[in-house]
Amino acid sequence: xxxxxxxxTELKREKFMPQYMLILHEExxxxxxxxxxxxxxxxxxxxxxxxxxxxxxxYVGGQKLKDDGGRQLNxxxxxxxxxxxxxAEAKEIIGGFFTISxxxxxxxxxxxxxxxxxxxxxxxxxxxxxxxx
Amino acid sequence: xxxxxxxxxxxxGHLFRDHAGMMVASLCRSFGFDKIDTVxxxxxxxxIAAMKTWPYSGVPENQFGWLLRTAKNxxxxxxxxxxxxxxxxxxxxxxxxxxxxxxxxxISEDQLRMIFxxxxxxxxxxxxxxxxxxxxxxxxxxxxANAFLSxxxxxxxxxSRAKAKLRDFGLRMEMPGPNELPARLDSVLKSLYLMFNExxxxxxxxxxIRKDLVFEAIRLASLLASHPVTTSPTVDALxxxxxxxxxxxxxxxxxxxxxxxxxxxxxxxWDKRLISRGTHHLRLSASGDTIxxxxxxxxxxxxxxxxxxxxxxxxxxxxxxxxxxxxxQFSAVRExxxxxxxxxxxxxxxxxxxxxxxxxxxxxxxxxxxxxxHYQALLDRPELAAASLKMAESLTTNESVRxxxxxxxxxxx
Numbered sequence: 001x002x003x004x005x006x007x008x009t010e011l012k013r014e015k016f017m018p019q020y021m022l023i024l025h026e027e028x029x030x031x032x033x034x035x036x037x038x039x040x041x042x043x044x045x046x047x048x049x050x051x052x053x054x055x056x057x058x059y060v061g062g063q064k065l066k067d068d069g070g071r072q073l074n075x076x077x078x079x080x081x082x083x084x085x086x087x088a089e090a091k092e093i094i095g096g097f098f099t100i101s102x103x104x105x106x107x108x109x110x111x112x113x114x115x116x117x118x119x120x121x122x123x124x125x126x127x128x129x130x131x132x133x
Numbered sequence: 134x135x136x137x138x139x140x141x142x143x144x145x146g147h148l149f150r151d152h153a154g155m156m157v158a159s160l161c162r163s164f165g166f167d168k169i170d171t172v173x174x175x176x177x178x179x180x181i182a183a184m185k186t187w188p189y190s191g192v193p194e195n196q197f198g199w200l201l202r203t204a205k206n207x208x209x210x211x212x213x214x215x216x217x218x219x220x221x222x223x224x225x226x227x228x229x230x231x232x233x234x235x236x237x238x239x240i241s242e243d244q245l246r247m248i249f250x251x252x253x254x255x256x257x258x259x260x261x262x263x264x265x266x267x268x269x270x271x272x273x274x275x276x277x278a279n280a281f282l283s284x285x286x287x288x289x290x291x292x293s294r295a296k297a298k299l300r301d302f303g304l305r306m307e308m309p310g311p312n313e314l315p316a317r318l319d320s321v322l323k324s325l326y327l328m329f330n331e332x333x334x335x336x337x338x339x340x341x342i343r344k345d346l347v348f349e350a351i352r353l354a355s356l357l358a359s360h361p362v363t364t365s366p367t368v369d370a371l372x373x374x375x376x377x378x379x380x381x382x383x384x385x386x387x388x389x390x391x392x393x394x395x396x397x398x399x400x401x402x403w404d405k406r407l408i409s410r411g412t413h414h415l416r417l418s419a420s421g422d423t424i425x426x427x428x429x430x431x432x433x434x435x436x437x438x439x440x441x442x443x444x445x446x447x448x449x450x451x452x453x454x455x456x457x458x459x460x461x462q463f464s465a466v467r468e469x470x471x472x473x474x475x476x477x478x479x480x481x482x483x484x485x486x487x488x489x490x491x492x493x494x495x496x497x498x499x500x501x502x503x504x505x506x507h508y509q510a511l512l513d514r515p516e517l518a519a520a521s522l523k524m525a526e527s528l529t530t531n532e533s534v535r536x537x538x539x540x541x542x543x544x545x546x
Contacts, residue, residue, distance in 0.1 A: 031181045035273030039184045040149035046188030062189040096189050116188075 019060055019129040020108040022098040022115065026122035027091065045116040053100055053111055060099035067093070095122065099129070147345070149180060151352075152197050153271030156204050158243035162306045164208060166250060169268070169296060171211050172204075179204035244269060245360055246306045248353060252321040253299060260295035261324040262331065267292055270349045280331060280343050308362055318363060322371055322427070325350045329375055333382075344382070351375045358414060369418035370427040376411030377434035380404045392537040396443045408438055426461065429454045448477045465494040469501055481511040499528040506541065515545045 031039075053059040069085040098115075102108035105128060112124055153176055160172040179200050193199040251264040263281070266272040272280075278288045309317040332346025354372040357363040384402040386392055415435055418428055433454045440446040455471040458464075468491055476484030485508040488501075495501035502525035509518035519542060526538045 031184070032177060033273065033275065034181070034184075035276050036149035036153040036180055036271045037147065037273070037276065039180045040147075042184050043187050043192070047192060050188070050191075064186045064189040067185070095185070098189070 016131065017101040017103065018108075018131060019099055019101050020105075020112075021127050021129055022100065022112050023125040023127070024095040024097060024115075024117050024122055025092050025125060026095045026117070026120075028093060029121075042116070042120065045119070049115055050098070052114070056111075058100045058102060058111060060101055062096060062098040064096040065094055069093075147271075147348075148196070150271035152200055153180065154247075154269045155197065155240050155244060156201050157268050157271075158247040158306075159201065159240060160204060160208055161247065161250075162243045163205070164212070166304050166306050167300050168208075168212070169300075171215075172208055173268075175204045175208035175211060176200075178207045182207075241356060241360060242308070243306070244356060245363060246308055248321055248357070249309055249317055250299060250304055250306060252317075252324040253302070253304065254316065254320040255302065256295045256298055258324065258327055260291050261320070262328045263288055263291050264295050265324060265328065265353070266346070266349065269353065272345075272349075276345075280346050314362075318357075318365075318368070321357070322368065325354055325371065325375075326427075328353075329378070333378055347375070347379050347382070351379060358417070366418045366421045366423055367425040367427055369414040370425055370431045373411045373414035373418055374427055374431040374434050376407050376414060377431065377438040380407035380411060380438055386533070390533070391540065392533050395437070400442065403438065411435065411438065424457075426458060429458045446477070448474050452478060465491060466498070469495060469498075469504060473504060476508065481508050484508055485512060497528060499525045499534065501525075502528065503538065503541075510545065519545050 050059055050062070072083045072085065073080070074083075075081050095117075100108065100111055102111055105126075108126060108128070112126055115124060117124055156176045156179065157169070157172055160175065161169055164172060182203050183196075183200060187193070247269050248265060251268055252261045256264070259281075263277055266277050266280075267274065274285050274288050274292070277283075278285045281288065308314075328346055329350035332343040332348075332350065334343075351372070354368065354375055358368045358372045380403050381398070383404055384393065384398040384400065411431075412435070415431055418431060433451050436447050436451050436454075452471065452474050455467065455474065458467060459471065469488075472484050472487045472491065475487060485505075488505055488508060492501065492505075502521045506518040506521035506525065509515075509521055522538050522542050522545070526535065526542075529535050529538060
């Protein structure tokens, strides 16, 4: 059998950029008194932040979770049960999540620190996503 | 998205406010004015939905389309929830499909209908302004209260009462017919004039929302001026007046935020784009035979604003316009402004003696005493000037004006 030379590209180890998940927690708030002007300002701040992250090539994605409480699944087989909630009346809910890339936690924290979510009273739970290889 | 007649340049930075107004107008047309409370709730819900989701999903290409669709669906949900009868579903089926394109013209017309509704002659002038700001302008109750130097409870009451009255009339979202139009339009123009002055009369450093009132009045006047049914030389005159006054706003205070009188202002800071829009509308206002009060006021504003410098202002023409206005209906405050012009044409002694004759009518007006002090100083009576300034101070609540007076007092010493 002929000896197969490994391709040069296989020899070069790609520079790997870890990813981080930002879980946005918030307390339910009454927004009914917010003016259209105020609402526009909030959106603008979020968009500016995500665009800044994007400009650095670090923005991976984001999703909003519906404010319906979701479902809690517990137990297995005969023990399995599903419950609704927590609802918006509960203490704290998860609003949504963002995924960014960063070289390490320090950089991830730096990027997340500007997220307006913190300014508007929410907290961010930051986790590095376990690389798969 | 909107055509150039809409003057989006004048509304830069207030997109959501405008969208709110347009949504309310459009949905009231679909669901009926009597459903306005539901419509307003639905619109607010749509804006909140945008606030919650757009940070994650990004801003949609057609923002207004997204918002309107969301608001309409929400409106239907609320109505269904409140009304268990099946007839509601039938009514809703008749409403224009959510996917139907809303052309700029339709949106403008809905807004115009709403302006006429909010400025109905049967409700008080203050109510008209508040209602228009809330419903057409997309201002919140808190913002309106701030602008009127009032509180949210009073404004909420004012608006509720006005809405109730309009509902009692069985007000429909229609353009007034040709017979009613002049009177209804007159009421609208008066309301916009009031709105403009509410915003313009504020001094710098104060609630910036008041500047927003100025530009909202301009936006609505432009809207009226650009629509074939509502446009007229009188509407153009009002628009011109607004543009000329607004153009001068950036120069009203110096870099420290201190008030400057007209003679002291740096004309380079006057907004050239607004001046050019003013000139455009002034030109249009000159067609036809009508010379409304707004025409005369616009002419005065134009002469002040178009002069190359304070000294080259055509005082005689301004005086002539003031005379015409005063002959139609005397106003003491206007007389004060006229006397200031006479000070330029005939000198300080002439102006001063006229001021003394006017004092009884303006004994509680701080600007009267500031003007009196100005002439007393020119006539070399500093002790009288100081007394007048102290009088003005006692009548003043506005911080910027207070500082202005204090500076003048210091200069006298």
